[in-house]
Amino acid sequence: MAKKYFFGVMLLIGAMIIGTPTGSDAADEVAKLTTAPEVPPAITRPGGANVTVELETTEVKGQLADGVEYTYWTFGGTVPGPMIRVKVGDNITFTLKNSDASKNPHSIDLHAVTGPGGGAKATLTLPGGKTGFFFKALNPGLYVYHCAAPHIPTHIANGMYGLILVDPEKGLPKVDKEYYIVQGDFYTTGNTGEKGAQGFSVEKARAEQPTYVKFNPMATPGNLKAKVGEKVRLYVGNGGPNLTSAFHVIGEIFDTVYQLGAVGSDPAKNVQTTLIPPGGAAIVDFKVDVPGNYILVDHAIFRAIDKGAVGILEVAGPDVPNVFKPLKTGGADAGH
Amino acid sequence: MITKTWTRRAFITALVAIPLFFLILQYVDITPVYSADEQALKPRVPADKLAEVQSLKSPIVASEKTISTGKAIFHGKGVCVNCHGEAGNGKGPIANSFDHHPRDFTDTDDIGWQKARTDGEIFWAISKGTEYGMIPYEDMLSEDERWALVAYIRSLENSVVANHK
Numbered sequence: 001m002a003k004k005y006f007f008g009v010m011l012l013i014g015a016m017i018i019g020t021p022t023g024s025d026a027a028d029e030v031a032k033l034t035t036a037p038e039v040p041p042a043i044t045r046p047g048g049a050n051v052t053v054e055l056e057t058t059e060v061k062g063q064l065a066d067g068v069e070y071t072y073w074t075f076g077g078t079v080p081g082p083m084i085r086v087k088v089g090d091n092i093t094f095t096l097k098n099s100d101a102s103k104n105p106h107s108i109d110l111h112a113v114t115g116p117g118g119g120a121k122a123t124l125t126l127p128g129g130k131t132g133f134f135f136k137a138l139n140p141g142l143y144v145y146h147c148a149a150p151h152i153p154t155h156i157a158n159g160m161y162g163l164i165l166v167d168p169e170k171g172l173p174k175v176d177k178e179y180y181i182v183q184g185d186f187y188t189t190g191n192t193g194e195k196g197a198q199g200f201s202v203e204k205a206r207a208e209q210p211t212y213v214k215f216n217p218m219a220t221p222g223n224l225k226a227k228v229g230e231k232v233r234l235y236v237g238n239g240g241p242n243l244t245s246a247f248h249v250i251g252e253i254f255d256t257v258y259q260l261g262a263v264g265s266d267p268a269k270n271v272q273t274t275l276i277p278p279g280g281a282a283i284v285d286f287k288v289d290v291p292g293n294y295i296l297v298d299h300a301i302f303r304a305i306d307k308g309a310v311g312i313l314e315v316a317g318p319d320v321p322n323v324f325k326p327l328k329t330g331g332a333d334a335g336h
Numbered sequence: 337m338i339t340k341t342w343t344r345r346a347f348i349t350a351l352v353a354i355p356l357f358f359l360i361l362q363y364v365d366i367t368p369v370y371s372a373d374e375q376a377l378k379p380r381v382p383a384d385k386l387a388e389v390q391s392l393k394s395p396i397v398a399s400e401k402t403i404s405t406g407k408a409i410f411h412g413k414g415v416c417v418n419c420h421g422e423a424g425n426g427k428g429p430i431a432n433s434f435d436h437h438p439r440d441f442t443d444t445d446d447i448g449w450q451k452a453r454t455d456g457e458i459f460w461a462i463s464k465g466t467e468y469g470m471i472p473y474e475d476m477l478s479e480d481e482r483w484a485l486v487a488y489i490r491s492l493e494n495s496v497v498a499n500h501k
């Protein structure tokens with residue numbers, strides 16, 4: 001009898017220990033990471049949570065264009081790397097793993113970090129290794145992260161970058177659709193369009209003459225989608241390494257732009273094209289009023305038409321002729 | 337007569353040459369220009385730490401065993417080969433990315449790098465990295481592992497692996 005009781009009491013104590021919160025009243029959570037163009041959900045809780053973020057660096061084969069194979073160096077196996085979303089005031093425990101299949105040491109410099117190297121020295125990691133550091137997200141905004149292992153430009157040119165969004169305390173204004181896009185310039189040993197496995201040309205990279213310029217070159221394929229009347233928000237980054245993007249969406253006007261990702265500044269209104277420097281970002285909002293395909297480009301237009309810097313936003317819905325309609329006057333025999 | 341002409345010639349030459357010399361000086365950068373070899377030999381350790389680092393002694397004895405430990409790290413988890421090459425001759429797959437090429441430990445070119453460095457300086461470069469692209473390993477490899485690498489690098493001097501082919 002007594003033995004049975006003892007057992008029960010032990011169980012109860014055990015359950016209490018496991019169930020007890022760890023003392024801090026802040027929530028503990030694991031950041032939800034997403035593959036481009038998906039964006040993690042907005043954070044509705046107050047800032048100050050303890051958040052863990054873990055990324056793994058890998059070196060993987062992928063496509064750069066039709067029939068053009070390239071070995072990307074990545075965060076999380078994609079280019080851009082996963083999007084991270086936290087809130088201002090959050091306490092972040094960051095872990096970087098380097099896959100044991102990697103040939104290179106890798107590291108991470110997050111522009112959202114206030115501290116030496118943005119974490120780069122603390123996270124220099126050999127293949128098969130694991131490192132980490134702690135930081136507090138002091139400033140809201142949209143920030144680039146990238147690898148900072150020597151030779152840094154080579155690591156960035158091979159695709160090692162992504163975005164981290166630090167939501168402001170009150171959050172960003174609500175929209176209907178959010179997407180994540182990062183531009184990068186690439187330097188292959190062969191000419192643009194040359195098929196087969198392509199190596200990295202450090203000579204072309206030094207000369208800043210890319211053979212490809214791409215949005216989300218190794219992420220979830222497919223078009224961005226929205227419905228007529230919806231508000232769309234794009235989180236756009238530029239990994240570089242070299243080119244400054246003249247980001248534009250053909251047939252749209254950005255109603256609101258947080259230029260340079262500067263959340264907290266007065267946003268710009270009614271912008272046609274926004275500049276995004278390497279290692280920089282922008283948040284653009286616009287309402288889609290008319291159905292059709294809207295093409296995202298770097299408006300330094302050779303890069304779009306000849307080197308691949310295009311993306312498509314598909315807007316579905318009924319025609320809205322009071323905003324836009326083609327006039328049926330065309331054809332060679334028009335006017336006859 | 338002869339001496340007089342000579343003095344005059346010398347005087348005129350000097351009159352032209354001296355101002356010309358100073359004129360040229362203005363346009364010529366007289367800071368020393370290093371050749372690639374001299375550049376490789378220049379100490380990597382900052383001047384104020386050089387003496388101390390140069391006198392560092394390895395706590396491990398270089399033996400076949402420590403050399404093979406170093407070799408395993410060089411070709412394995414240290415990924416040194418990716419930059420310094422399988423043969424340690426500085427011709428790894430990504431060596432080209434660096435303006436200052438990864439060091440050739442075999443001294444194939446007889447530039448005398450092995451002689452120019454003490455063990456302490458090699459240990460320091462592996463630990464702290466250099467401003468020209470060598471990666472700092474002090475947080476990634478133990479002290480013993482780094483000294484084993486020094487022993488292995490020393491064993492590569494004049495190694496015939498892939499040299500003079």
Ligand SMILES: [Cu+2]
Pocket residue numbers: 057073104105106107147148149155160
């Ligand atoms: Cu890297």
